[in-house]
Amino acid sequence: MSATRQTILASLDAVAAERRRRADLPVLDAKVTALKAFQQRRFSRTYADLLASERYGPAARFFLDELYGPQDYTRRDEQFARVIAGLVRLFSQDLVDTVADVAVLHALSEALDTAMAERLEDGAIAPADYVRAWQQVGHADDRARQIELTVGVATRLDRFTHKPLLRNALHLMRRPARLAGVVELQRFLEIGFEAFRAMNGAGEFIDTVRSREQAFAAAVVAADPAGMTRAGTPAGVLAALG
Numbered sequence: 001m002s003a004t005r006q007t008i009l010a011s012l013d014a015v016a017a018e019r020r021r022r023a024d025l026p027v028l029d030a031k032v033t034a035l036k037a038f039q040q041r042r043f044s045r046t047y048a049d050l051l052a053s054e055r056y057g058p059a060a061r062f063f064l065d066e067l068y069g070p071q072d073y074t075r076r077d078e079q080f081a082r083v084i085a086g087l088v089r090l091f092s093q094d095l096v097d098t099v100a101d102v103a104v105l106h107a108l109s110e111a112l113d114t115a116m117a118e119r120l121e122d123g124a125i126a127p128a129d130y131v132r133a134w135q136q137v138g139h140a141d142d143r144a145r146q147i148e149l150t151v152g153v154a155t156r157l158d159r160f161t162h163k164p165l166l167r168n169a170l171h172l173m174r175r176p177a178r179l180a181g182v183v184e185l186q187r188f189l190e191i192g193f194e195a196f197r198a199m200n201g202a203g204e205f206i207d208t209v210r211s212r213e214q215a216f217a218a219a220v221v222a223a224d225p226a227g228m229t230r231a232g233t234p235a236g237v238l239a240a241l242g
């Protein structure tokens with residue numbers, strides 16, 4: 001078994017374990033769902049300018065919907081796990097490596113979300129609640145890695161746009177992907193490819209995501225949740241958390 005295949009399977013197993021854990025604790029599951037929705041709104045505020053941009057909007061929307069949203073990705077994950085051997089044979093190594101990065105990011109994000117949700121009283125999340133939970137969880141190294149994995153996925157997708165034959169190859173793979181049972185993966189890759197191709201160069205987009213995420217993480221760590229209210233949040237966190 002290849003190292004990449006092992007990485008994908010291990011990451012998907014970790015995600016499945018988080019889902020099983022939450023399923024056994026409906027209150028925790030509800031808090032995770034609320035947390036994901038809260039974080040998606042945060043992303044929408046942090047990147048409002050990119051989302052409104054004709055050039056950067058599709059890529060920002062791709063991250064918002066495919067990586068940061070509260071949507072249930074169970075179907076996509078199950079497809080990946082069920083046909084992992086065929087996946088490695090069907091797609092190029094570059095694409096498989098991208099899937100591996102997405103899977104690792106997915107597993108890391110799910111683990112951090114569960115840990116934060118365990119520290120929330122309920123699903124009515126105020127900015128102070130979010131900051132307090134973030135600080136209690138800690139794991140600064142994991143937060144930094146989460147950012148770098150996100151940027152890494154964007155970098156890989158941008159790299160694909162410089163390979164003229166890849167777009168046609170992706171389109172030609174639609175029928176094989178359907179027969180192999182990886183329709184959701186095919187859709188994910190095509191949407192990501194087209195979003196980044198539309199930018200005609202993602203350097204500024206990638207630098208913006210890295211710098212803003214790092215600044216947001218630093219602001220949350222430095223904030224004093226004891227002095228925060230819905231109407232009085234420190235400036236470094238206010239714009240993002242509302």
